[in-house]
Amino acid sequence: MSARLTRGALVLCGGRSRRMGRDKAWLPFDGERMLARAVRLASAATGAVVVIGRPSQNLPALPADVRIVRDDVPDQGPLGGLIPGLRASSADACFATSCDAPFLSAAVIDSLFDALGDADVAVAEAEGYVHPLCAVYRPRVRPVLERLLAAGRRRPVSLYDEVPTVRIDEARLRAVDPDLACLRNLNDEAAYTAALADALPEIEIELFDLARARAGTANTTVRAATLGGALLALADTHSGLVPDVLSAEGIPAPHWRVSLGGERFVVDRATPLDAETPLLLLSALAGG
């Protein structure tokens, strides 16, 4: 039965990112902002995606077919974000995730949908916790959520106690995601740095003339697998480069060039990088 479900995805990004200290939706990760990454990874295993943000939250660019809705009442925890998401989605069931899960895998999402059966919720449970943002929900749980929140009951287990819920245990999760990577969140800088380090090579960047002056350094490193990823990360970590050298999205300003190891100039953002070859950022306004 579950095979015939139309699948949707809800990506929640309205959290306050308090421990991170900056909006996690905007964190660069290998050439994408985290929200865009989560949307891409979730949609690969589902269908239409709804993004749920805080009222007036500024969001990174997303594909045109992504629907954006806002929390009815901000700061209500994950259950609060699910309500407008489920209202906006027309799918039979929706996979729900936060925007700071860099390692979502299609296999995990598939196994949640597969496990749903006739239940209203399928939720991952591992290392002693349930993970409400690694779960699948049917839209019909929405009235229950509304009632629970109205009563001030914001803990996710309140929902699972009230509606038919399948819990996917750690062993089943590990069968498709041995390191439980899909449960990793970027709660603080340390978690973010560790996730980048696990996923991406360290690339050395050499900065020249105005780039050096604006960045206040001649050399820096970023974690990236591609040229686009390196430049986005650079723009993010060295905001002085924006806008005269790079745009906020890491696009070089006119007359700025990127060279791989001083040998050849590259422009394709998908150009793969390796830890042995530094990137050079320099101005083509050489003459005069």
Added chain:
Amino acid sequence: MPRGGHHGRYLHVDVSTGATRDVALPDVVLRGLVGGVGIGAWLLWRHAPAPGTDALDPSSPLVLSLSPLVGTPLTTSAKFAVVAKSPLTNRIGDALASDRFAIELKACGIDALVVTGAAPEWSLLVIDADGARIEDASDLRGLSSLDAEMRVRERLGDAWRFFGIGPAGEALVRFATISGDSRHAGRGGLGAVLGSKRIKGIAVRGALPTPLADAARTMELAKDLSRRSLGSGTAKYRELGTVTNVLVMNRLAALPTRNFREGTFEGAERISGEALHELPSVRKHCANCTIGCEHVFETSKGTKVRMEYEGLFALGPLCGIDDRDAVLEAAALCDDLGIDVISAGGTIAFAMDCRERGWLDDIPELADVPGFGDTAGQSRLLTQIGHRRGAGALLAEGSRLAAERIGGDAPRYAPHVKGLELPGYEPRAMQTMALGLAVATRGADHNRSGAYEADLQPGADRFVADPKKGPAAAATEIRAAVMDSLILCKFLRGAFDDLIGESAEMLAAVTGFDVDRDELATVGKRIVTLRKLYNEREGWTADEDTLPARFFDEELRTPSGAGVTLSKRGLDRMIAAYYEAHGWNDRGEVPEEARRALFPGQLFPEPLNPQFASPEATA
């Protein structure tokens, strides 16, 4: 629409007698060649004596050519071109200079000044809206151009502007400059041409505003251009200047080091622009410029020096010198003497190279030449060159003639094209630029060709001589000719989306000519062609379009450690593609039909002395 931008006349002064002539410049010429290097080349041809006449012969003209934009509110437009036969190359020589002098000369009601003859004694040419006169300049002899300028302004009044030569111009050093307020028309030895006329300098004061055909539109465009001149495309020049190119070129193995033995310099950080910016510095502007790219650095001795990448590379890495104070002091010395920093550095680096190869041991007049890295020796040689004393007597001739005197293999290592010393781009590491340097009419030239731009394009392999680069090199010459005739500063080019189209709009608003993009592109092509034709007239052959032979068989280390040479065959194929892109024949000559197509009617300059008219021109 009324006419604006031009005054429609030029002044011809024969300084042998002091006779002056006011000559009309017809609209067809002003529209067809615009100003700057374009009108300058036209007047050079018109006043040229017999082909092959020595550049320092009194009959050889020196032209100061203004532009229609001088005196308008358009930013960076206070510029003029100095055009003459170069004593260094015996081919066309032209150099740009800027500042208030351009505005005052234009306000004398002329579009150009042509100087011929030679004064009986050292003189000052004084020009105002009433005409020209010759005054005694014996008190200015031996002074730097800047000191002479101060003396002249004390004498005539503070509102006067001056453009003149230092001791090197007086001594006919083949790479002497002409300068005003330390802004030099630097390349090709035009200071020696003025010196050969025994003119220490030209003092000007004008009173006539530049007429504007459409003042409202000009103001609108000027406002917009000023706004754009402060954007990202010029930020580098405003904040750092060109000196930070040292580390860029070094990292690309394109920084000429020890007379082109290497493309990277171990002392690059120490003399880098970044190191210079640790010194006290101030930023300066040419008149009527919103950008202000000039960075004046103060040495530990308190000397204040304007410094650009070209001077820094030539007096630093090229000579194996990594002492920033010494390089700045050397640049200040070049300023005072009035010599071109690139040719001075290039010629000295070449001599140092010959010393280290043991080729000077039997040449007594070069006994004083040190090896690489000797700062005191470099300074001594600069002074000797500026006064043509000691080793300077030969080195003042430039690296080409010095190499001929040294003999043996030396000419392979003399760093010049057509006699003009190479600027700071290692040809093996920037092989489109190698093409640009080889074919430029002025000799090794980074101002009339922007071929390096193609080397810095993504996808381009700068280590390969690819004939596909021929059209790119030709196109940059046309763009440069447009900028150099308008004249707008090259540092503004980053502010344009469509350089030629937007320039045409400005030109139309100022002059009232309804020029568009296509017409202005044709003007650029016409100017490139006219300069080439001048060289043909003076005996140019395609053999001159080459580079020093050592680049063809000595390897340069690239950043990856690989070795690369410039393939002679590859260069020749690029040159053939470049000739073809310009519509020239396979010997690089301008076909008669192409000349006629570009110079319809009366546009081609007819020599004033009919004896020197080419048969085609009078046909």
